Amino acid sequence: MTQANSPTALTIRRPDDWHVHLRDGDMLSAVVPYTAHSFARAIVMPNLVPPLTARAEVSAYRDRIKAAVPKGVSFEPLMTAYLTDTITPAEIAAGFADKTWVAAKLYPAKATTNSDFGVTSVRGILPVLEKMAEIGMPLLVHGEVTDPSVDIFDRESLFIDTILALLCDRLPELKIVFEHVTTADAVAFVKSRPQNVAATITAHHLHINRNAMFQGGLRPHFYCLPVAKREIHRLALRDAATSGDPRFFLGTDSAPHLARDKESACGCAGLFTAPSALAAYLQVFEEESALDRFEGFASLHGPAFYGLPVNAQRITLRRSPSASAERVAAQISARDQHIVPFWAGEALPWKIEAEAAIPA
Numbered sequence: 001m002t003q004a005n006s007p008t009a010l011t012i013r014r015p016d017d018w019h020v021h022l023r024d025g026d027m028l029s030a031v032v033p034y035t036a037h038s039f040a041r042a043i044v045m046p047n048l049v050p051p052l053t054a055r056a057e058v059s060a061y062r063d064r065i066k067a068a069v070p071k072g073v074s075f076e077p078l079m080t081a082y083l084t085d086t087i088t089p090a091e092i093a094a095g096f097a098d099k100t101w102v103a104a105k106l107y108p109a110k111a112t113t114n115s116d117f118g119v120t121s122v123r124g125i126l127p128v129l130e131k132m133a134e135i136g137m138p139l140l141v142h143g144e145v146t147d148p149s150v151d152i153f154d155r156e157s158l159f160i161d162t163i164l165a166l167l168c169d170r171l172p173e174l175k176i177v178f179e180h181v182t183t184a185d186a187v188a189f190v191k192s193r194p195q196n197v198a199a200t201i202t203a204h205h206l207h208i209n210r211n212a213m214f215q216g217g218l219r220p221h222f223y224c225l226p227v228a229k230r231e232i233h234r235l236a237l238r239d240a241a242t243s244g245d246p247r248f249f250l251g252t253d254s255a256p257h258l259a260r261d262k263e264s265a266c267g268c269a270g271l272f273t274a275p276s277a278l279a280a281y282l283q284v285f286e287e288e289s290a291l292d293r294f295e296g297f298a299s300l301h302g303p304a305f306y307g308l309p310v311n312a313q314r315i316t317l318r319r320s321p322s323a324s325a326e327r328v329a330a331q332i333s334a335r336d337q338h339i340v341p342f343w344a345g346e347a348l349p350w351k352i353e354a355e356a357a358i359p360a
């Protein structure tokens with residue numbers, strides 16, 4: 001698969017994105033092509049306004065996503081349910097059985113973008129979580145406490161100590177994905193648990209630490225939740241991602257917002273990384289001398305955790321000499337304005353090439 005010594009190309013099974021925000025309407029049309037270009041499937045987050053809590057709404061949203069996929073590109077959205085205080089175990093199980101959704105997302109109320117209808121008490125939804133454990137349905141967690149008096153850089157580690165560890169002990173069978181982990185604490189926690197607790201890691205948290213938000217001034221395009229942490233945490237994430245441990249897999253958390261909503265007195269959280277994420281991840285694996293582990297992280301660990309088949313197609317990632325490299329757009333039109341992507345205007349070090357079916 002990997003040629004020794006600074007390979008110029010890498011052929012792997014087509015990757016999947018296990019955490020993405022595709023939004024709706026004009027924004028959906030603007031962003032879907034980027035995700036579908038890099039990924040065969042994606043776990044689509046349900047934090048629309050209003051949130052997606054009913055089966056019919058989720059099915060209709062899936063159809064809108066499919067309609068936005070460019071002709072000739074194969075892309076399968078994997079849908080999720082938005083957990084609220086009132087959703088019932090029966091509804092969650094029915095949607096899993098009829099394949100409306102493959103997982104449910106737990107947003108602690110007010111923890112992040114569009115989480116106002118999220119869960120106010122994990123204890124309050126225990127019957128739902130027990131049902132999910134029983135039927136083998138994964139729980140996806142935005143892992144931050146919401147108490148505004150807690151330092152924002154400590155909200156993930158405190159979530160582990162006060163909520164997640166207790167939940168894992170209470171329901172040891174429940175499959176849990178600790179989404180977009182940002183701390184060494186989260187990495188250590190996942191490693192301390194059996195294989196049913198896993199984590200996604202974003203490309204941006206492998207590249208930036210919290211300094212990025214303040215470099216020469218306030219940089220809203222590096223603000224997301226959970227917020228980037230100190231350098232030691234970034235290094236722990238790079239270790240985990242490139243370790244080959246199947247509990248860590250790719251989830252971009254690509255989260256587009258219009259530039260005006262980010263460049264504001266109260267800017268939105270979220271980085272739009274879909275156009276550059278795959279190359280950004282690959283660069284990390286190259287820097288860590290772990291190209292031979294890239295396919296596991298990008299294409300194999302996620303399906304294994306979710307109990308889904310790996311993709312039959314392959315892609316070739318070819319190194320681009322910087323002079324001729326494709327550049328990430330400086331801005332991408334959406335609605336009546338634009339989105340500023342991660343690595344805006346920069347050269348992509350790797351290019352995704354035509355996919356081929358794996359010979360039998």
Ligand SMILES: NC(=O)N[C@@H](CC(=O)O)C(=O)O
Nearest residue numbers: 021112113224225255269270
């Ligand atoms: N990551 C973010 O900063 N924002 C996400 C929400 C989320 O994933 O928490 C969004 O929907 O914009």
Ligand SMILES: [Zn+2]
Nearest residue numbers: 112142225226
């Ligand atoms: Zn989140």
Ligand SMILES: [Zn+2]
Nearest residue numbers: 021045253255
């Ligand atoms: Zn997200």
